[in-house]
Amino acid sequence: METIYLAGGCLWGVQEFLKTLDGVTATEAGRANGATDTLAGEYDGYAECVKTVFDPAVVSVAQLVAFLFEIIDPYSVDRQGSDRGRKYRTGVYSREERHLQQARAYLCSRADREKIKVEVLPLTNYVRSAEEHQDRLTRCPEDYSYCHIPREVLYRHRRRAEDEKMATP
Secondary structure: OEEEEEEEOOHHHHHHHHOOOOOEEEEEEEEEOOOOOOOOOOOOOOEEEEEEEEOOOOOOHHHHHHHHHHHOOOOOOOEEOOEEOHHHOEEEEEOOHHHHHHHHHHHHHOOOHHHOOOEEEEOOOEEEOOHHHOOHHHHOHHHHHHOOOOHHHHOHHHHHHHHHHHHOO
16 A cells, blocks of 8 residues: 545545545545644644555556546645635645656646646645544535535546446346
């Protein structure tokens, strides 16, 4: 298993979406690349992110970034949906240089590469979010109204995976 950190605006929807993907084995809501190791205090420069543990034999870094592009506006700076501010920037972070190289290669392969504003940076710091933010939309589906991801997009891969399992004899 390998780990990558994906930022796509408010982490509630990003985590809910990533959990539905084949090859993703675990997720955790958190903060990437802030200046401190605590949740206490003023905003310290972090990006809301989802720690994503995945099986590279099932899903690649490039595929994960492509999936991220399904739920973000990759041209937006510090904003996703109605959420605004530096903590809602989009990004791909990892402690593994090869993950960053694969993410950059994916971005460079896109025809719209000149307009993309997604950060691809080494992970310098990670702090797990408070328990109230973990799996928030699973535990509190009424909070979906705050999510910037359309519901049909949020669960599209889960339905596809379930359909494939049902079709297999």
